[in-house]
Amino acid sequence: MNDLRKKVQIKELISAERNKNFEEVVIGYSEEEAVSESQRCLNCKNPMCVKGCPVNVPIPDFIEKIKERKFNEAYKIIKTENFLPAVCGRVCPQEKQCEGNCIRNKTGDSVSIGKLERFVSDYYSVNEENTAEKNNKKIAVIGSGPAGITCAGELAVKGYEVTVFEALHIPGGVLSYGIPEFRLPKKIVENEIDKIKNLGVKIITNVIIGKSMTIDDLLYDGYDSVFIGSGAGLPRIMGIPGENLKEIYYANEFLTRVNLMKAYKKDSETPIKIGKTVTVIGGGNVAVDSARTAKRLGAEKVFIVYRREEIPAREEEIIHAREEGIEFILLTSPVKFIGENGFVKAVEMVKTKLLESEKSGKKDFCEIEGSNYLFETDTVIIAAGQTSNPIISSVTPGLKIYGNGKIFADSETNQTSIKKVYAGGDAVTGAATVISAMEAGKKAALAIDKYFKNEPETV
Amino acid sequence: MYRIIKKVILNNDVTMMEIHAPFVSRRCEPGQFIILRVDENGERIPLTITDYNREKETVTIIFQKVGLTTKKLGLKSENDYIQDFAGPLGNPAPINIKNKRVLGIGGGVGIAPLYPQIKKLKEAGCITDVILGGKTGEHIILKNNFSEISDNIYFATDDGSLGEKGFVTDILKKTELSYDLVIAIGPLIMMKSVTDITKKYNIKTNVSLNPIMIDGTGMCGGCRVTVGGKTKFACVDGPDFDGFEVDFKECMERQTVYDEKHICFMGAK
Numbered sequence: 045m046n047d048l049r050k051k052v053q054i055k056e057l058i059s060a061e062r063n064k065n066f067e068e069v070v071i072g073y074s075e076e077e078a079v080s081e082s083q084r085c086l087n088c089k090n091p092m093c094v095k096g097c098p099v100n101v102p103i104p105d106f107i108e109k110i111k112e113r114k115f116n117e118a119y120k121i122i123k124t125e126n127f128l129p130a131v132c133g134r135v136c137p138q139e140k141q142c143e144g145n146c147i148r149n150k151t152g153d154s155v156s157i158g159k160l161e162r163f164v165s166d167y168y169s170v171n172e173e174n175t176a177e178k179n180n181k182k183i184a185v186i187g188s189g190p191a192g193i194t195c196a197g198e199l200a201v202k203g204y205e206v207t208v209f210e211a212l213h214i215p216g217g218v219l220s221y222g223i224p225e226f227r228l229p230k231k232i233v234e235n236e237i238d239k240i241k242n243l244g245v246k247i248i249t250n251v252i253i254g255k256s257m258t259i260d261d262l263l264y265d266g267y268d269s270v271f272i273g274s275g276a277g278l279p280r281i282m283g284i285p286g287e288n289l290k291e292i293y294y295a296n297e298f299l300t301r302v303n304l305m306k307a308y309k310k311d312s313e314t315p316i317k318i319g320k321t322v323t324v325i326g327g328g329n330v331a332v333d334s335a336r337t338a339k340r341l342g343a344e345k346v347f348i349v350y351r352r353e354e355i356p357a358r359e360e361e362i363i364h365a366r367e368e369g370i371e372f373i374l375l376t377s378p379v380k381f382i383g384e385n386g387f388v389k390a391v392e393m394v395k396t397k398l399l400e401s402e403k404s405g406k407k408d409f410c411e412i413e414g415s416n417y418l419f420e421t422d423t424v425i426i427a428a429g430q431t432s433n434p435i436i437s438s439v440t441p442g443l444k445i446y447g448n449g450k451i452f453a454d455s456e457t458n459q460t461s462i463k464k465v466y467a468g469g470d471a472v473t474g475a476a477t478v479i480s481a482m483e484a485g486k487k488a489a490l491a492i493d494k495y496f497k498n499e500p501e502t503v
Numbered sequence: 504m505y506r507i508i509k510k511v512i513l514n515n516d517v518t519m520m521e522i523h524a525p526f527v528s529r530r531c532e533p534g535q536f537i538i539l540r541v542d543e544n545g546e547r548i549p550l551t552i553t554d555y556n557r558e559k560e561t562v563t564i565i566f567q568k569v570g571l572t573t574k575k576l577g578l579k580s581e582n583d584y585i586q587d588f589a590g591p592l593g594n595p596a597p598i599n600i601k602n603k604r605v606l607g608i609g610g611g612v613g614i615a616p617l618y619p620q621i622k623k624l625k626e627a628g629c630i631t632d633v634i635l636g637g638k639t640g641e642h643i644i645l646k647n648n649f650s651e652i653s654d655n656i657y658f659a660t661d662d663g664s665l666g667e668k669g670f671v672t673d674i675l676k677k678t679e680l681s682y683d684l685v686i687a688i689g690p691l692i693m694m695k696s697v698t699d700i701t702k703k704y705n706i707k708t709n710v711s712l713n714p715i716m717i718d719g720t721g722m723c724g725g726c727r728v729t730v731g732g733k734t735k736f737a738c739v740d741g742p743d744f745d746g747f748e749v750d751f752k753e754c755m756e757r758q759t760v761y762d763e764k765h766i767c768f769m770g771a772k
Contacts, residue, residue: 211720213540213547213587221718248526250589252720255535256526279724281734288734288753290760294724300717305546313571314546314717315761386756433721434739 049152052081054159059367063339066225066308069364070134070159075113078163082110085155088147093157096145098483099194101125103142103157110160119168122161127197127240128190128482130232131219133162136479139359166232174243179203181496184267186253186436189217190478191273191469193240194485195492200243202493207267209251214304217275218478221304222296224333226340227361230303254435259443259465269464269492272451273485276470277433282325282426286381289388291317295326295334295427302337319422321345323391325378326427328475332357334425335370343423346370351377351396351409377411381424391419430475450474457491458484466492504584505539508561513644516567517612518577519553525560527552527590533619534596534711534743537562538719540587541575548572549716551616551742552591562590565615565644592719593742596620597709600627602684607633607653608671608697610689614644616711617688625652632682633657634674636689640665672696680704686711687746691755698746708746712737714757729753 046052055071056062062069073081085107093103101122109118122129138144138158146154181204185192188210196206214220219233241247253259253274262270279294281287298316301307305314322338324331327350339346346369348355353374355362366372373393380392395415401408432449444452444461453460453467460467468484470476509521527537536551548570554563568577579585598620605624609617614635625631631652636659637643643658643665650656657674658666667674671689675697685708687697694710701708714726714737721739728737729750735741 211589212718213589221722250587251526252589252592255591256530256589258530261529275722278721278736278739281724281727283734288727288729288757290757297717297723297725300723305717306544311544312546313544317761386759435720 046080048084049148051084051153051156052077054156056364059364059369062226063336063368066340068229069226072166073159073163075115075167078110078115078160079113081156081160082107084148085111086147092145092147093142093155096141096143098141098479099126099486101129101142101161106164107155107157107160110164115164115167116170118164122164126482127194127486128236128478129161130165130236131190131228132479132482133158133160133165134228134232135223135358137358137477141479171242172239174200176201176203178205179496181205181268182207182266183269183271183492184209184262185271185273187211187217187273187275187469187471188215188237188247189219189273189275189469189481191471191481191485192217192271193237194482195271195273195466195468195489196245197240197243198486198489199492200240200245202489204493206245208245208247209253209257210247210249211252211274212304213249215247215249217273221300222330222333224299224303224337226336227333252435254439259436259440259462263464268496269466271485271488271492272436272460272465272467272471273469273481274433274436274471276430276475277435278431279426280429280431282378282428284378284380286383286388287426289381289383290386291319291422292381292388292424292426295324295330295425296430298334298425299330299337302341308341316341318343321347321421322423322425323347323349323419323421324425324427325349326429327352327355327357328427328429329357329361331425331427332361332365332370334427336361336365336368338423338425339368339370347373347421349373349376349378349391349393351375352407353398375409379411379416382418387422388424389420389422391421391424393417393419430470432471432474436471447474453484453488456487458488459491464495504586505588507579507581507583507585508559510579510581513565514641516569516642517565517644518568519563519565519644520576520579521561521563522585522588523560524562524588524590527562527588528555528557528560531555531562531591532595533598533623534616535591535593536713536719536742537564537588537590538592538716539564539576539585539589541572541579542586545575545586546572547587547717547719549592549713549719549738551711551713553615553618562588565612567612589719593738594740596686596711596743598623598627599684600624600629602629604630604682604684605632606675606678606682606685607631608636608675608685608687608689608693609633610636610671610693611638611642612644613689613693613711614649617686618645618648620686621649622652630654632678634659634671636660636671636693638662670696672700675700680706682706684709685746691751691758694746694749695751698749698751702747709743710746710749711742712744712749712754713742714754715760728757
């Protein structure tokens with residue numbers, strides 16, 4: 045008998061090999077492994093895991109189906125609450141959500157809920173049909189990232205006619221341009237989006253709402269409601285000297301060149317240029333993704349420099365990064381970039397220390413005077429967060445914004461200051477997770493549906 | 504996919520295309536640009552809108568065959584399709600009809616984006632003079648179009664085959680320098696040289712920047728430029744900026760990031 049305190053280990057590519065290619069690192073459970081892992085689920089009466097899930101997937105229910113080897117049924121259960129399970133199984137910070145709440149966590153490993161979700165999603169290959177009766181309401185969704193896609197899917201299965209407008213040439217938002225292939229294969233994203241299209245959702249690429257058309261145009265054109273899921277937008281400028289030297293990239297540019305424009309492939313016409321030593325500034329998922337990508341592109345040394353002590357990125361990815369040879373320099377912050385012939389060649393760093401902030405209880409940090417030192421590097425990638433994109437808010441009178449341009453939306457309904465216009469995801473919260481954007485897209489869809497169900501019949 | 508309605512070869516290097524793009528033509532204005540990909544593996548390149556027709560739902564672009572993408576685009580014929588054509592992007596040029604006397608200065612393919620701005624100013628009743636420069640007379644595009652909308656038109660060519668032999672700045676120095684506004688669009692070095700002169704006379708000078716871009720919506724930050732000591736994104740804050748405030752030296756540096764790579768790539772062909 046296996047030790048039930050231990051989870052079934054997942055197979056992964058060998059770190060010394062995978063850090064030279066873009067293949068998916070985590071191989072995923074086999075049927076036997078998935079069934080074996082599912083048997084560790086205690087099917088709690090009061091499942092804490094579900095409470096930890098932002099979209100309330102009925103976790104024990106789907107795991108019960110895996111125990112019975114009814115994998116397709118397991119998938120359908122997840123799909124009742126989550127429109128992107130193959131994505132969530134791969135990128136959600138499960139250790140802070142469902143798995144973090146799992147009762148088994150107290151005495152051993154939590155059930156590998158994410159890996160099981162991924163298993164059933166990858167197993168399922170049936171083309172779903174949308175049987176919902178059409179209600180003749182037209183909805184425009186702005187952005188085809190996790191928030192927009194979730195909102196579109198939820199509304200489509202309720203009978204709405206949904207059109208998604210995407211600014212880039214490929215749908216998926218951050219799933220396509222941001223998260224790297226080795227963590228979230230683009231084939232998986234395409235499959236998930238195809239499933240949404242199968243529900244009757246129309247996706248129009250190359251349309252920049254705010255430029256090609258305004259929200260007023262959409263309402264004028266006959267859309268009954270609009271959902272804004274346009275994402276976070278602009279990279280945050282650190283504002284330190286030398287930031288515009290060549291080979292200093294914002295992570296968005298670096299990752300977009302590689303993921304969306306496939307700069308890592310030989311036949312791509314979009315280049316990417318990196319040196320032998322790459323220094324990534326920041327500690328979130330974007331920073332870790334950038335570092336691992338740089339390694340795969342051939343950098344000999346890759347460093348992650350973070351001003352605090354605890355890296356906020358997804359736990360599994362931090363482990364993967366260390367295995368792949370990424371080095372972490374903590375409690376350190378850049379103060380200046382130094383160039384030669386227009387290219388960056390060194391970063392002046394300063395050491396930091398944590399302070400116990402009285403106000404928030406959150407540990408703040410300060411620079412240690414006199415601890416500056418020079419750190420030589422050929423390339424810098426700045427992953428220090430994002431600020432709001434002004435394209436929509438600047439041309440939408442009456443759209444209330446807050447905190448440097450984020451779109452205001454009601455926390456319950458996700459309605460903006462304009463009737464019939466809803467918003468969610470990073471455009472509202474600032475940079476956050478895929479799953480929190482999905483949660484917002486879902487809440488908005490439910491609110492939109494409620495609005496039209498309660499709407500008095502108009503002539 | 505976006506259909507090429509019309510293709511006109513303006514000279515050996517420069518081609519004009521009218522593209523069917525209803526989502527671009529609906530709201531585009533002078534000064535704005537589009538981003539296109541010729542085919543599936545293609546890179547995204549920005550091109551300024553030269554003209555548009557809202558009824559026909561078309562947008563006209565003019566491009567110089569300098570890199571792989573523009574060369575591939577040049578090989579396309581009428582009724583062929585372009586993979587992606589997104590826009591309009593950037594802000595409309597700041598067209599202020601209070602500027603009674605305007606001088607437009609266009610260099611090389613920069614003459615193309617100058618055209619819709621001068622056209623709009625002329626329609627608004629301004630006095631519009633233009634100086635157009637190029638390698639040879641043949642390299643000066645849209646001569647007839649400009650003659651319809653300009654009060655005075657001057658040419659400068661490297662070989663003297665049209666107008667004066669020399670640079671647009673040589674002509675600029677000879678004008679009365681009494682304009683309310685100068686709009687200079689062309690190579691960075693030309694725009695810099697123009698502002699070096701106009702600054703002395705304190706004539707407000709707008710320039711249009713076209714740095715390396717990917718998404719064109721502010722996301723990537725690749726197109727950043729220093730304007731008035733602050734970092735701006737050419738795509739969402741521009742592409743037109745006050746020429747006195749632009750750090751041209753940095754722009755020229757940043758434009759060369761991929762030079763080596765492009766030379767290698769083209770040499771291998």
